[in-house]
Amino acid sequence: VQLSADILGLPFVRLQVHEAGSLGAAILAGVGAGRFGALREGIRAMVHRKDCFEPNLARKRLYDERFARYRTLASCMENAMREWNKPLMG
Incomplete structure (x- = not known):
């Protein structure tokens, strides 16, 4: 992950969850079911950072x-x- 951050010059955030796609689906379902008023609210409630890799310039x-x-x-x-x-032969 550090290599990607260094090459692109961007910070890379690793999440605590391994199945980010499933988490995204759960957040969307929560918005659809009215558990969250908006997508941002669901993201704030359910997405948790594990660590962040800052680029080495x-x-x-x-x-x-x-x-x-x-x-x-x-x-x-x-x-x-x-x-x-x-x-070699045509």
Whole structure:
């Protein structure tokens, strides 16, 4: 999770629940049944953070530099790879 936060430069929040989709369905059902007046109310009542992974901005810069290098190399290799992937016998 830390790697994702570093690469994207965004904080990642991990929830206490493992089945986030089921929790979302339960919240929607609660809103539909009138248990919660609005979606935000259901979220506040039922979604609990376990922890938060803040991005390491020094690592983000490193990943951005490496990705730029990768894109340059990938574009240089495009024609060679197209040739390489042609069938040997046609």
